[in-house]
Amino acid sequence: MIQLTRLNEVVFFLNPHQIEYMEANPDTTLVMLSGKRIVVKESIDEVRKRIVEYRRLIGAFKNEE
Numbered sequence: 001m002i003q004l005t006r007l008n009e010v011v012f013f014l015n016p017h018q019i020e021y022m023e024a025n026p027d028t029t030l031v032m033l034s035g036k037r038i039v040v041k042e043s044i045d046e047v048r049k050r051i052v053e054y055r056r057l058i059g060a061f062k063n064e065e
Contacts, residue, residue, distance in 0.1 A: 001013040001015055001016075001054070002014055002016050002047070002051060002054050004038075004040045004041075004042055004047065005040060005041040005042060006039065006040060006041070007027065007039055016051040016054055018034070019031070019033075020033050022044050022048075024044055027040075028040050028043060028047060030047070
C-alpha cells in the first residue's frame, strides 16, 4: 500500500495495483479499475515514485524504474 493525501489533508493508504491510470487536471486524479476517481495532493511523479518504491519493497518488479 502507498500513503497518499486527499485535498482536505486526510491521509490514506491505497493499493497501487488497482490504479488504471492517472491524470493531471491540474490536480492529480487517480482513476481506479472500478472507475472511481480519487484526487490527491501528490504530483503524478511523486505517486509514480511511491508505486515503484512499493513494488521494490514487495519484490514484485525488481527491475522497474
